[in-house]
Amino acid sequence: MTPKPKPKLAVWKFASCDGCQLSLLDCEDELLAVANAVHIAYFPEASRAVAKGPYDISLVEGSITTPHDAERIHKIRRMSKYLITIGACATAGGIQALRNFKDVKDFISIIYAHPEYIETLNKSTPIADHVFVDFELRGCPINKYQMLEVVNALLNGRKPNIPNYSVCIECKRKGNVCVMVASGIPCMGPVTQAGCGALCPSYNRGCYNCFGPKETPNTSSLAALYEKLNVSHDDIVRMFRTFNAYSEPFRKESEMYEK
Amino acid sequence: MKNSMVVIVERKDFQNLFDVLSKRGYQISGPTLRDNAVIYDNISAVEDLPVGWTDHQEGGRYRLEQTNKKSLFACVVGPHTWKKILYPAEHTFIQVKRNGSKLEITSAEKKPPKSALIGVRPCELHALAIYDKVLKDGPYPATSYLQRRQDLFIVAVNCVNPGGTCFCASMNTGPKATSGFDLALTEIINNDRHYFVVETGSKLGADLLKEIPNKEAGIEETQTADKALQKAAARMGRTLDIKGIHDLLYRHFDDPHWGEITKRCMTCGNCTMVCPTCFCVNVEDTTSLDGRQAERLRKWDSCFTVGFSYIHGGSIRATETSRYRQWMMHKLSYWQNQFGTLGCVGCGRCITWCPVGIDITEEAAYFRKNDK
Ligand code: SF4
Ligand code: SF4
Ligand code: SF4
Ligand code: SF4
Numbered sequence: 001m002t003p004k005p006k007p008k009l010a011v012w013k014f015a016s017c018d019g020c021q022l023s024l025l026d027c028e029d030e031l032l033a034v035a036n037a038v039h040i041a042y043f044p045e046a047s048r049a050v051a052k053g054p055y056d057i058s059l060v061e062g063s064i065t066t067p068h069d070a071e072r073i074h075k076i077r078r079m080s081k082y083l084i085t086i087g088a089c090a091t092a093g094g095i096q097a098l099r100n101f102k103d104v105k106d107f108i109s110i111i112y113a114h115p116e117y118i119e120t121l122n123k124s125t126p127i128a129d130h131v132f133v134d135f136e137l138r139g140c141p142i143n144k145y146q147m148l149e150v151v152n153a154l155l156n157g158r159k160p161n162i163p164n165y166s167v168c169i170e171c172k173r174k175g176n177v178c179v180m181v182a183s184g185i186p187c188m189g190p191v192t193q194a195g196c197g198a199l200c201p202s203y204n205r206g207c208y209n210c211f212g213p214k215e216t217p218n219t220s221s222l223a224a225l226y227e228k229l230n231v232s233h234d235d236i237v238r239m240f241r242t243f244n245a246y247s248e249p250f251r252k253e254s255e256m257y258e259k
Numbered sequence: 260m261k262n263s264m265v266v267i268v269e270r271k272d273f274q275n276l277f278d279v280l281s282k283r284g285y286q287i288s289g290p291t292l293r294d295n296a297v298i299y300d301n302i303s304a305v306e307d308l309p310v311g312w313t314d315h316q317e318g319g320r321y322r323l324e325q326t327n328k329k330s331l332f333a334c335v336v337g338p339h340t341w342k343k344i345l346y347p348a349e350h351t352f353i354q355v356k357r358n359g360s361k362l363e364i365t366s367a368e369k370k371p372p373k374s375a376l377i378g379v380r381p382c383e384l385h386a387l388a389i390y391d392k393v394l395k396d397g398p399y400p401a402t403s404y405l406q407r408r409q410d411l412f413i414v415a416v417n418c419v420n421p422g423g424t425c426f427c428a429s430m431n432t433g434p435k436a437t438s439g440f441d442l443a444l445t446e447i448i449n450n451d452r453h454y455f456v457v458e459t460g461s462k463l464g465a466d467l468l469k470e471i472p473n474k475e476a477g478i479e480e481t482q483t484a485d486k487a488l489q490k491a492a493a494r495m496g497r498t499l500d501i502k503g504i505h506d507l508l509y510r511h512f513d514d515p516h517w518g519e520i521t522k523r524c525m526t527c528g529n530c531t532m533v534c535p536t537c538f539c540v541n542v543e544d545t546t547s548l549d550g551r552q553a554e555r556l557r558k559w560d561s562c563f564t565v566g567f568s569y570i571h572g573g574s575i576r577a578t579e580t581s582r583y584r585q586w587m588m589h590k591l592s593y594w595q596n597q598f599g600t601l602g603c604v605g606c607g608r609c610i611t612w613c614p615v616g617i618d619i620t621e622e623a624a625y626f627r628k629n630d631k
């Protein structure tokens with residue numbers, strides 16, 4: 001029996017900080033096993049060796065912010081059997097989507113000495129706004145165990161165990177005391193998707209929503225609670241406008257509190 | 260009560276309870292302070308208890324306060340439940356290895372340590388009885404639960420100081436323990452005297468008590484305890500009228516009020532996680548990267564998730580309203596069809612630990628008031 005050829009994996013970068021790709025390299029103990037199981041065909045952050053497409057699995061980091069990238073993502077889609085977006089930039093537009101709430105030209109004129117050389121789109125948008133995405137992995141950055149789980153599930157032909165429910169469920173399973181109920185600290189756990197292992201509440205801080213909106217998020221109820229906890233309207237806007245500011249539920253809620 | 264005995268243990272002799280249990284090989288768990296709350300964890304001495312603290316509980320709010328009394332049990336139930344120990348949040352129960360073309364399946368259950376629980380409240384004893392019915396006495400008992408339940412030693416504590424969201428008196432589950440314990444204590448601080456009225460509930464309990472200095476209870480002492488408990492029953496933070504509740508909720512199945520509740524409900528699942536009777540779990544399979552090994556584990560799940568009711572191609576309870584209704588009606592209606600009792604023991608946790616303070620007693624009262 002000839003062994004099955006290993007699936008070819010590629011990692012692509014768009015507008016992002018590289019943190020999610022680094023999470024993949026951060027798998028240390030498991031990295032060898034991954035390298036054994038897949039053929040890492042394109043991963044400039046890790047290796048200069050490049051193998052041509054098509055690819056079985058494409059991991060895409062970053063958001064679309066330039067006309068050039070808006071075209072490049074289509075090429076990648078055509079070369080990829082499965083396209084998986086990783087991180088808040090790729091799944092929601094990232095922190096750079098804060099510009100979507102303003103006019104990008106104003107920023108360019110303030111920041112760059114020669115604005116005429118800058119070619120950029122008005123908005124930073126998630127990959128799924130441009131091409132079909134097979135699976136989205138949330139987080140800023142992603143959780144390396146979730147990354148491994150998705151690759152693992154794909155290799156073994158099973159459903160990945162990646163829940164879409166709230167951080168609260170992870171938080172309670174861990175046995176944490178709720179920071180919002182016991183200490184009055186505003187926490188975004190009830191509207192944020194699980195996946196981080198309730199990292200912040202485990203250190204007595206409120207959740208910052210790195211993993212974006214959970215399934216059926218009731219942001220207006222949470223925002224009303226923040227008001228009761230004496231959070232100002234400006235701060236409510238800020239809380240919803242971080243890494244996943246341009247995800248629809250968070251964008252809408254933040255706009256409700258913007259004067 | 261059959262063969263039960265009532266004695267007095269002075270506060271100064273209370274450490275003996277811990278020592279005797281340790282000597283007999285029990286791992287002791289009980290209430291202790293952590294992160295601004297009273298949680299359940301391993302403890303070994305009286306000082307580990309929340310000495311001198313009391314709690315203030317309201318919908319979506321929990322605060323501790325230090326008092327000048329040195330009570331050991333003035334805080335009622337907190338965010339943890341005993342299911343933490345008896346039916347852990349995550350538990351691997353099967354391991355599978357690939358051996359050629361065959362799969363070798365082995366049990367991953369390991370024998371747990373012998374456990375003693377100190378400070379189990381009357382409502383929690385009733386929750387345990389419900390767990391027994393669901394996980395132990397049914398046609399498909401859960402091995403892990405059986406193992407943990409088997410050698411359990413239970414020291415119950417009666418509630419002379421009910422919490423702001425407690426309503427056991429309405430549910431007939433407290434504030435005094437009537438069965439399901441090895442020892443039951445009522446803590447009394449009277450002028451300068453601090454003692455426990457201790458009732459035995461099992462042979463094992465009576466046997467253990469022999470190793471702890473005690474004396475026969477006098478009429479005055481037992482009367483003091485009884486009076487304190489009667490008073491407690493009259494000052495519950497919440498009440499719930501359970502008369503005909505099963506049919507009442509069925510009559511209101513299509514009431515638009517469910518939709519009003521879910522304007523506030525965030526379907527976060529906190530209420531089910533903290534509920535001592537919620538038993539739902541999700542079963543997950545994991546594999547090694549090379550596909551040679553697999554494990555099957557279960558995790559606490561919640562009917563507030565979309566995945567909970569996912570069946571071939573869609574979720575049955577896609578709307579938030581249907582999910583909130585499922586939770587409340589399971590507790591107060593469906594549970595009766597399923598197990599012959601109510602699924603709520605009135606501990607109040609779901610009220611306190613719901614971030615937005617949705618209150619099962621208030622909602623039940625709404626349906627009662629608007630019932631024609
Ligand atoms: S601390 Fe935050 S994440 Fe944890 S249960 Fe409370 S609200 Fe949810
Ligand atoms: S509900 Fe009753 S038994 Fe339970 S903690 Fe409160 S007073 Fe005690
Ligand atoms: S009732 Fe409260 S705790 Fe329960 S799911 Fe709704 S918001 Fe969360
Ligand atoms: S269905 Fe919901 S309310 Fe009922 S036991 Fe399960 S989680 Fe609890």
Ligand code: SF4
Nearest residue numbers: 534603604606607609
């Ligand atoms: S439904 Fe609420 S009050 Fe009733 S047992 Fe569960 S957590 Fe306690």
